[in-house]
Amino acid sequence: MTDPAFPxxxxxxxxxxxxxxxxxxxxxxxxxxxxxxxxxLGADSVDAVMLVMALEREFNGKISxxxxxxxxxxxxxxxxxxxRIGEQTLS
Amino acid sequence: MSRRxxxxxxxxxxxxxxxSAAECWDACLTGRAAVAPIPDHWLRWNGFQSTVWAPLxxxxxxxxxxxxxxxxxxxxxxxxxxxxAGEALADAGLEASLADAKRGIWRLAGIDxxxxxxxxxxxxxxxxxxxxxQNSHLLGPVQPLKSRGEPEALDPATxxxxxxxxxxxxRFNPFAVSMIMPNAVSATLGIRYSLRGPNATxxxxxxxxxxxxxxxxxxxxxxxxxxxxxxxxxxxxDPFGGVFRAFDTAKTLASMVDRPETxxxxxxxxxTGFLLAEGGAGVLICEEWEHARRxxxxxxxxxxxxxxxxxxxxxxxxxxxxxxxxxxxxxALADAGIGPGDVDYVNAHGTGTVxxxxxxxxxxxxxxGSRPLVSATKSLTGHCLGASGAIxxxxxxxxxxxxxxxxxxxLENPVRPLNFAxxxxxxxxxxxxxxxxxxxxxxxxxxxxxxxT
Numbered sequence: 247m248t249d250p251a252f253p254x255x256x257x258x259x260x261x262x263x264x265x266x267x268x269x270x271x272x273x274x275x276x277x278x279x280x281x282x283x284x285x286x287l288g289a290d291s292v293d294a295v296m297l298v299m300a301l302e303r304e305f306n307g308k309i310s311x312x313x314x315x316x317x318x319x320x321x322x323x324x325x326x327x328x329x330r331i332g333e334q335t336l337s
Numbered sequence: 338m339s340r341r342x343x344x345x346x347x348x349x350x351x352x353x354x355x356x357s358a359a360e361c362w363d364a365c366l367t368g369r370a371a372v373a374p375i376p377d378h379w380l381r382w383n384g385f386q387s388t389v390w391a392p393l394x395x396x397x398x399x400x401x402x403x404x405x406x407x408x409x410x411x412x413x414x415x416x417x418x419x420x421x422a423g424e425a426l427a428d429a430g431l432e433a434s435l436a437d438a439k440r441g442i443w444r445l446a447g448i449d450x451x452x453x454x455x456x457x458x459x460x461x462x463x464x465x466x467x468x469x470x471q472n473s474h475l476l477g478p479v480q481p482l483k484s485r486g487e488p489e490a491l492d493p494a495t496x497x498x499x500x501x502x503x504x505x506x507x508r509f510n511p512f513a514v515s516m517i518m519p520n521a522v523s524a525t526l527g528i529r530y531s532l533r534g535p536n537a538t539x540x541x542x543x544x545x546x547x548x549x550x551x552x553x554x555x556x557x558x559x560x561x562x563x564x565x566x567x568x569x570x571x572x573x574x575d576p577f578g579g580v581f582r583a584f585d586t587a588k589t590l591a592s593m594v595d596r597p598e599t600x601x602x603x604x605x606x607x608x609t610g611f612l613l614a615e616g617g618a619g620v621l622i623c624e625e626w627e628h629a630r631r632x633x634x635x636x637x638x639x640x641x642x643x644x645x646x647x648x649x650x651x652x653x654x655x656x657x658x659x660x661x662x663x664x665x666x667x668x669a670l671a672d673a674g675i676g677p678g679d680v681d682y683v684n685a686h687g688t689g690t691v692x693x694x695x696x697x698x699x700x701x702x703x704x705x706g707s708r709p710l711v712s713a714t715k716s717l718t719g720h721c722l723g724a725s726g727a728i729x730x731x732x733x734x735x736x737x738x739x740x741x742x743x744x745x746x747x748l749e750n751p752v753r754p755l756n757f758a759x760x761x762x763x764x765x766x767x768x769x770x771x772x773x774x775x776x777x778x779x780x781x782x783x784x785x786x787x788x789x790t
Contacts, residue, residue, distance in 0.1 A: 269406060271438035293439070295511045299409055302507050 255328065258305075262324045265304050269297045279321030287320075297323075305331055343557045343641075344788070345734045346634040347429025347622030349421035349568075352718045352728055353391035353614050357424055361718070361728070362735050365743035366761040370717045372598050372612060379578035381497045387590035389597045390581060391614040391719025393574070396420060407441050410512035412463035415525040417618035417724075418570035422526050425566070429622040430634055433530065444531050447632055454534035454562040455523045456552045458545025458569035460723035460775075461580070462519030468575040470513045473505050480505060504576050522570045534562045542775035543686070543720070544645075545569050546619060546727030550771075550783050551643030551669075553623045563628045568727035572616035584613055587653065591689055602747035603687035603713035604694050604757060611688040614719035619727030621734065636788040638734035641768075642673025648778030654692050655774055659700040665780040666704055666772055673784040675768055677705045680784075682742055682769040684733045687713025688720055693774065698753040712758040716746040726773040730783055733771040737787045740766055 263277050270287050283289040289297070298314045301323070307330050317323050350357065353371030354364035364370075371391040379385070398408060401420040408416065426433060426445065433443040444450070480502055515521055520538040527536040535556055539548040546569030553567035573580040584590050591600035591610040601612035629636055646665040650656040670677060683705060686697055701711060714729045715721075721728055736742050744760035751757055772782040 269439075296406060296410070299508070299511070300406060303409075308507060 258328050258331065259324045261304060262301065262327050263320065265300045266297065266320060266323065269293060269300050277320055279319065279324065281320045282318055283320070284318070301327060307331055341558050341560065342626035342639060343554050344624050344626050344629040344634070344636040345621050345638045345640060346624050346629050346636060347425040347427070347431065348637065348731045348734060349424030349428060349620040350618065350728055350731055351393065351396060351417050351420050352617040352721060353393055354718050356394050356396055358428065358731065358735070362732065365714065365717050365732060366741060368717070368744055368746055368760060370601065370746045371614070371719055372601055374597070375578060375581060378500060379581070381493060381500065382577055383582055385582065385585045386588065387585050387592040387600070387610065389591065389600055389612060391612050393615045393617065404441065410516065411525060412466045412516040412521060413572035413574070414459060414463060414465075414570045414616065415516070415522050417572060417616055418457060418522045418526060418568070418620065419529060421568065421570070421618035421620040422530070422566055425620040425622045426530070430632075431622070436531065441529060442531055443529060448564055450531045450533045452534055452562050453532040453564040453566070454553070454556055455527045455532050455536045456539060456549040456556070456565060456567040457523040457526065458539040458541065458547070458549040458723045458727060459519055459522050459571055460540070460542045460545055461571065461573060462540070463517040463521055464580060465572055465575045466510065466513055466516040468579055469506065470509055470517070472501060473509045476502060476505060477509070501577070526566055530566065532566065541779040541781070542777055543722055544726055544773035544775035544779040544781040545723035546725060547730060547771060547773040547781040547783055548645060548779070549727060550621060550623070550640065550730045551645060551781055554640045554643050554783070557623060557625050563625045565623045566620060567623055568618065568620035568731070569724040570618035571722045571724040573613070573722065574615040581613055589690060599747050601689055601716055601719060602749070603685070603689040603716045604698060604745060604752050605748050606750040606752055608689045608691060608694060610690050611715065612719035614721040617718065617721035617724040617728055619724055619731045621727070621731055638737040638788055639786040640783060641786045642669040642671070642784030643782070644668030644672060645779070645781045648780065650778055652777055655696045656778070657692075657696055659696040662697065662772070662774055662780045663700050663704055666700070666770060666782045669770065669782040669784045673768070673786070675784070678708070679768050680705055680709045680770050681764065681766040682733070682736055683709050683711045684729050684736070684769065684771040685711055685713050686773045687715055687745070689715065694752055697774070698755060701755055702753050707754060707756050709756060710742045710758045710762070710764055711755045712743055712745045714743070716748070717743065726771070726781065729773070730771045730785075733769045733785050737766050737769055737785055740764060742766070
């Protein structure tokens with residue numbers, strides 16, 4: 247059994263991608279980790295704000311504005327969420 | 338050349354008495370009024386003179402097509418407007434198809450969006466968002482505070498602070514500006530349905546919904562638009578009753594101590610104030626007559642006249658002489674090409690405040706006499722502020738469509754011997770007026786006619 251407070255890495259990645267697809271209304275379910283949010287996936291500045299809010303809701307945590315501003319690829323978003331979830335769950 | 342005529346082809350509503358136009362109309366006709374005690378936890382902040390309000394029913398926003406992401410960037414007033422607009426468009430037989438999923442933009446089939454407009458009223462815009470954002474702002478530094486002491490030994494101040502801290506959202510909403518601004522309601526609808534004609538917000542308090550309908554009439558009649566989505570939306574159910582307190586402190590609210598459930602009694606001699614509604618929205622789809630006929634739409638009523646004026650007297654009290662309200666109605670009737678004697682039904686502003694009902698009933702008596710049926714929708718819904726005029730215009734259109742008038746709840750000893758409808762009644766209605774007055778001194782009246790080709 248998995249502890250829901252400690253989601254597996256693969257599970258986090260899948261959930262992050264689901265949120266990104268939802269916020270950016272992406273039809274394809276093939277969203278590689280190297281995809282850039284703005285250039286490849288068409289995110290604008292409003293989408294970026296929406297994405298942070300949606301991730302915070304999905305994972306019940308907080309992503310700082312400074313961290314959010316540094317995120318450019320899907321993989322970086324996944325890593326950021328893994329890092330923050332780990333910290334906030336342990337703290 | 339004859340004037341362009343304006344048809345009402347769709348109606349949508351959310352109010353304390355129902356989550357749809359059909360539910361609201363049925364509640365009005367069966368006399369199911371909304372009244373309930375204010376939330377207990379508000380009393381941690383203040384003792385109120387009034388202890389009742391008209392809360393909204395549960396609204397299923399997702400079922401109404403508002404995604405959970407959209408809900409994060411919309412004030413509740415705009416969300417209520419979207420619900421009512423969606424219902425009104427469906428009622429008008431206008432099909433919407435999704436054009437841009439990311440932005441939540443839809444297109445209406447068969448509508449020239451450059452010639453379609455939006456006029457929406459609101460009294461206080463996104464005030465709930467403002468209040469929540471300000472709570473976040475002020476309490477951010479003390480958010481890490483935890484409650485001290487045992488629950489049974491909590492002092493009221495700690496208890497209040499803990500409750501407030503627990504209510505704070507995760508972050509200060511980055512969309513706050515676009516949620517607070519009063520034009521957010523009309524802009525939300527314009528974006529959502531790709532309506533690119535005139536888009537304006539009528540911020541004339543409790544006359545806002547009526548003014549919005551009137552300006553829709555003028556826009557279509559004047560040739561700027563062929564179709565207008567108009568009405569009003571409001572939401573004042575902030576978490577701790579701050580807006581309620583503002584009205585309560587101003588001594589405007591119904592405060593019957595012994596029988597609070599009957600406190601909402603427009604035009605009764607025992608009235609003490611109005612029953613504040615948590616919110617509401619009313620939307621009417623107005624179309625140029627031939628535009629509506631060409632696409633085979635069902636025409637529910639015709640909007641035929643509008644008048645507006647300003648008291649220039651007091652921010653909080655109507656001019657006791659009622660001259661400007663009288664002049665407003667006269668102008669609306671003249672615009673419709675009829676006289677006061679032709680009016681069969683007056684949907685009155687009828688708030689239940691001592692001042693309004695005294696002045697308005699005198700104006701009605703002087704102008705129309707005692708022939709037309711008179712009722713006050715607020716006796717059922719409570720006062721939905723900027724949405725009230727739109728809800729009442731919608732009720733007036735439904736009265737003309739169904740040839741029925743709803744009654745005035747709790748009216749036992751009328752302030753004047755007008756032809757008040759005490760309970761719902763069948764009636765032959767050709768012409769009807771919906772009239773409103775507002776804080777600030779704004780007056781507005783629309784005249785409607787039974788749909789006849």
